[in-house]
Amino acid sequence: MKTQCITPMFTKSFVALSLVSAISAYADTSSNSSFILPPLVVTATSTPVSMADSLASVTVISREDVKAQQAQEISELLAAQPGVDVSSNGGYGKTTSVYMRGASSESTKFLLDGIPLYSATSGGAPFENIPTSLIDRLEIVRGSKATLYGADTVGGVIQVFLPEASDDTHMNVSVGGGSFNTKTVDTTLSGASDNTQYLLSAGKFETDGDIVKKDKEAKGYDNENILLNVGHNFDSGARISGLMMNSEGRNEYVGDESDYQVQVIGLGVRLPVMADWDTELKLSQTRNESITVSSRDQYDSKTNTARWSNTFWAGDHEFVLGAETSQDSIDVSRYQAPDRNNDAIFAQSQFDFGQTSLQLNLRQDRNSAYGDSTTGGVAVGYKLDDTYTLRTSYGTAFEAPTFNDLYYPNSGDPTLNATKSDTVELGLRADYNNLYWDAAVFDASYGDLVVWSNYTGSWIAYNVDSKVQGVELSSGLTVNQWQLNTALTWLDAKDNKTGFQLPKRAKRSARLSADRLFDKGRVGVTFIGADGRAATLGSSETISGYVTMNLRASYDFATDWNAELSIKNALDKEYQTAKDYFNPGRGVFLTLNYSAF
Template sequence: MIRKASLPAAVLLALPPMALAQNHLAQLDPILVTPTRTAETVDETLASVTVIDREEIDRLQPKSFTDLLRGRAGLAVTQNGPFGKTASLYSRGTDSGHTLLLVDGVRMGSATLGSPSWQFLPIPEIERVEIVRGPRTSLYGSDAIGGVVQVFTREGDGAPRARAHLGTGSFGTREFGAGISAGQGDTRYSLSGSHFQTDGIDIQENTGDRADDGYDNSSFSGRVSHRLAGGAELFGSFLYSTGETEIDVGTGEFRDWTDYGHHAVRAGIRGPVTDHWRSRLTLAHSRDEAETFYDGAFDSRIDTLRDLVTWQNDVLLGRHLLTLGADYREDRVQSSNDYARTRRDNWGLFAQLQTELGAQDLSASLRQDDNEAFGHETTGQVAWGLEMSEAWRLRAGYGTAFKAPTFNDLYWPGSGNPDLKPERSRTAELGLRFTGEGVRSDVTVFRTDLEDMIDWAPPPGGGRWWIPQNVDEVRIRGIEWETGIRRGDWSAVLAFTHLDHENRNTGQALARRPDDSLRLDLDRSLGRWSLGGTVLAQGRRYNDEAESDPIPGYALLNLRAAYAFSSQWTLRATLDNALDHDYVQVRGFGDDYNEPGRAVFLSLHYQQ
């Protein structure tokens, strides 16, 4: 992994990781930082990864972040209706709370629900997404059982450049945004804002009111870095999203909605201590805020706040790279509900060694967490890679991971169980990667065993009311395959996933995970025109773990086109669900969550 870098290891160590991550991905082998917390190329990594850059985001024209992830290798997404409604991401069949979300390195998500608010991430503020499948708890701590999704906001590069967009479409949808960025000399910066609003659709016909359930999102992001004399660099970033999403819950006499906030901010310093030692200190804060109203009246407020401190040191020892770090996290809850406890902290120490032995690459990582709520937890991971030829690369890995019980699990008024243990997992995988001229293909087989899974069950000593307990054991086996091809004016990306998942206590399948899924993105450039389409196919799944409520599979066709009037102005159009297919992703309280039919969206973009 160090030997085969497109840049020498000493150079990778000397450059800021975020600068490397912004390497404009026009190259076949982009640089990523999420799998190991250090810079490495996609071809070198011993993890199963997907990288989505801004060029691909512009080409696909997704209306939401969940649309960008849906159907990717190893991933399944369900959502309680479109446009800002509650979304769940299942990485390799694990729960939605088993995938860690990072925004510019800042841990996001609700400490009460235990999962991120995937639905609120604003597409216009995103420069790049790195998806890492498989356990990463030994580097990042709790939650990274199924993987890590890291979002990078816009960053400045080169001469000052302005950008803007304006759009409209079906369901009363309208959007606009603008930004400016630059990166010259010792200073780089980016600042942008966007607004998305839609009347939406009625997400449930027999629940709540019969009006359409709208959504709006106002977002702002910024990044800045400045290099000091001697090579050290100050850096900072923020992402702020706020808005309202309407839901169907109450009696139907008045509307139901949630006011939300989704924020991340960080600041720090990084730079060389010696020619072979690079250090980075980061301070960060994140918030997940929700204030809910049923039948037009206030129901509850639950805000979770996180303060984070991370110190990471990367030391180059000949052909070996040693990473040593420590982090501290404090979670706090501010709520109208009377939680038994409203704060807890977690201390973590982690170490990783990456090395090479001829044609083989090795990495090993170990982490110790000390959590105020449940005590100590140790996780580790090992990976091995073999360069079989210039084009073929074999890899294998094994890792343990855990997820801490949420505040709701431990302290929810009347039903919390403070004696819960963390959920734990063991994952083994074997992967094969091919990289050729204009072609990259990656296939991985894996198995994950989870124990002490938290579910509702009667108290051990008997009692009328069920409480959360460590009762479930789960086995997930699967294969994921992703291939990307560029040939002249054509480009295609194919992703396929097959899962075999089972609750070992009941012998039944896990809820809402399709056994099979496929995604095909096909595009062609024709001078000023570009045309493309996406096919999404999902197999049958069950809405419940009793296998009594099957949800049929479905296939969707989305079409897109773009016309460049000049080097600065582009008109884009999409026809989503082009065949007007009627389908269901999930049911709630016996009632389908509706999905939109055929929809048209137009947008005009300016890029200086």
Template sequence: MLFRNTPFFVLTSLAASLCAQAETILLPPVITTAARQPQSPREVIGDVTLIDQASIQESAAISLPDLLARQPGLQISSNGGAGKPSSVFLRGNNSQHTLVLIDGIRVGSATLGAAAFQHFPLSQIDRIEILRGPAASLYGSDAIGGVIQIFSKTGKKGFHPSVEIGYGSHNSIEAKAGISGGDEDTRYALNLAHSKTDGISAIKNSKNPGFYPDDDGYENNSLSFSLTHKINKDNELGASLISAWGKNQLDGYVFDDNYAAVAQSYDYRDETRNSSANIWSKNRLTSHWSSLIKLGHSSDKNTSFTPQSATDYSDKTSRIQTEQTQLSWLNDIKTDLGTFQLGAETLEQKVSGDVAYAVDQRRINSLQAGYLAHFGDVSLQINARSDDNSQLGRHNTGSAGLAWQLNDDWQLGGTAGTAFKAPTFNDLYWPEDPYSSGNANLRPEESNNKELFIRYSAGTINASLTAYTNKVSNLIQWAESRPYFSQPMNVGEAQLRGITLTSDWQQGDYLAGFSYDFLDASDKSTGANHGNRLARRAKHSGLIYAGMTLDTWTLRAEIQAQGHRFDDPANKKELAGYALTNLSASWKINKDWSLQARVNNLFDQEYEQVKDYGTLGRNAMLNLRWQQ
């Protein structure tokens, strides 16, 4: 998959080289998500972006969704500011069609089918890899649009404490502290973070029945921990953890006996906990055979608070929780013909809370095989996987990719693959009421993707062009199964076609670049919406940036743009296009101290990502950091 020197990566690699401590050694980047084994960027087949730690620190992003929105091939919609529900559309696919991993462990809700990106703070993340295109042959269900893998922070040799404080618009506060260190054999890292903001009104349109003119704040507390120990040159053990607790205020209403919207003044809110932990053993069994065994657990917990009734504003709580336990064993066997990968995995998903599902757990047992080889200037990757779901039976997927190094500067390649998404517990087993219910007869959603890419890398310029087409069938949509009674049904189809163009330039102390996406995301279902654009997907989006260094300063300016979209499948509610200008600057005061300032939406652009919901106007943040 194509490694991109993203705008953040290019800028911050330069900043890091100027400001790094004397003992720091800059290692070449390694990508693991594309083949479930380490690869150099030149070896990767397809479409991947790496966002490293330096890029995260130096970016002007205020949250993980904000950072992802600036990456090629991704569009984001957020319901009203910090901590509010966010949807990620990777290559135009539904938000539930992106698999999210933390250190190789699945995270997210098995009832809603998506991960809570808004609750994972950037301060706990070491790097992010974004794999575009179907990856079910590597990871199983959900990876129709691709994979976003988050890696927790790890330690490095020595002892390195750090403290950071920040203050910004909307009474936003950030406080972070951490220690990391170790020796040749043992490394550790522990990081704590707190953030809080008064926020903005989640709903901004006064005509919306849920509108209430107050600020809807958000608070997040988080920690991450990692530990690795090298027993000898062939055997290594490790463990990692990320956990975040959130408190989030919302806008809402309930109906009275006359079906009028009331109780807007109530403090609608939710409390969340999202976590992922794993332990692993990496072993070189022979000179040609390496093994990775990993046991992990993730949880997604949410407690919502609403009024008891239209006249009783005391708290009514609603709880929902997903627990996922995953055990995997991967084996890489190197031969003269290439590297063969064999793997087995078992995943148990459980849901609990106030909703009584007819079935509240399932197990998926999986086998996978892969082949990766380099024949002179040609690279080949083949993957196949079989997933046996206790609810839905067996599903098989496969993919193949080929890359040809035309010369030192140019590479040409392509991939093809199938993917699927299993229905959620809500889709299958939502309890029946007089008007609706789940549907236990649903089939998995399926996709068939093909893409071609060409990339250029020489001297000061890196550029790439990727074209893709993805047909998604058996899409699950609510429809009437009998008069006045609705259920989720496999009645939808979509055609996703697009191109992604990126270019990055760096010369001495100066750099610049851009990314551009064209996306044709069309509804191919029969019915009134046939031929319409999928909701909240823009045809045109992109980013342009420029940066420079001035002694101990790094400066950056960027424009992030998105074309008009529709908020509904009927394409009746249009969302206007917008362009945001963001500025950031960092000053290396001395060896240990640095100051960072950022201003987002410099010209106070008014825009919407979801109809009637608020977005941040001009906002700024100032951070002071001490690190040894």
């Protein structure tokens, strides 16, 4: 059985790699080609490293890519990225779950400028309430990163970087609207005084939405958001920075509506102690709150975190030592739960031996509900030549069940075990002048993975042991004025005991983006496709696969002025990523942007 599963994955992966390699012959030798540096990634190691040198499987969505996609929701940026499945209970503010490498949705760690953001009740991140206008850059790191970021990194880490306060004085105003009576307005102002930098951003998004369930009316969504980001540089090289992000509004769903608020407050201090030693302290508080309008049911969670990390350099080698403490507390109408604390110490070492690089990780957690847990990992990279880099890694992770998993009335189970995982990965990356491709194959064992299922007639949380195997492929090509990006994933995620496919994980997914650049604008298209997926664990019912197409165009029609046009779901495809919940149909949207200074 195992051989039958993995062999087709290897075959498909190598066929795809052959196609990409065939393109590279032209891409690398074209007289109009230009050398493109691989982007830097921070999340994989906590310090900047080139994607070409990363020992983890990573995807970076740059500021330019975020802008070009004209995404209205973060799910548009994440959908069908390598190893990523997105499930939504409709569109525009409806509950969105992200599954990485077949792990549960709460097994994906979400960071906002290094600050962990999640609901202590459900465990998932409030992806649906993060305005895309506040996304400056996005990084996806697949596979366990528990050593650096603690529990909840069984499947991987997604980090959103907010716009930074800098010395540049800048103002931007955007006004837009379109289908479903959608209206948007965003404004950003940044500047500096002496050694102090600031950035202030505010925005509003409102829509009547589209039909979420069959024979039901459209459900709307409103969001108001504000971001304040400040920093001060000292002559000694030290820096102190702070941010406050608040996103709130009202969300309509079948049967009711709710008022919500997501708030992040962070303070950071970075100090160069010596020439080869930097120390950094981060303090943060996040709130994730909602209250049902009719019943006044309340789901409020708060997380306080303090993290102290030290980075040392010895020649080409780097070492990170640190400690972290966090506390989760909730105020929920339907049940009570004690505060939960987690204390940890962690260490990471990165060795550069020329062609060979080595990374070692170790972390010790003490959870007030689940005791001690030791996780770690090892990764090795080898540069075959100036183009190809081979990597392999092994990592473990730990995740405590959420408060809903344990205590939700008639569904939770206080005896649930914590999830523990082991992941092995082998990857190969190639970097040419204007082309890259990356392929990875992984094998993960998730012990006591928490899965919710209603195949008995009511929703209940279970522990299941799961074996997940997959192949991920991504590539990017720039030729003349064309930019092409592709992603392919083959995934087999099953419950070991029953053989059932884990729900909401597509066996195959693909993403293709093509953009044509002009002197004063660009046009582009993105195709996103996914195979059918199981609706719930233990049920033979499946959710059909789909292919969607998004069109976009941008034009600089005057000095400091720009217009953007997008057609979402241009084929007007009726599709679902969660059982019985429809995503929005075709929508046309126009945005005007004005930039000054």
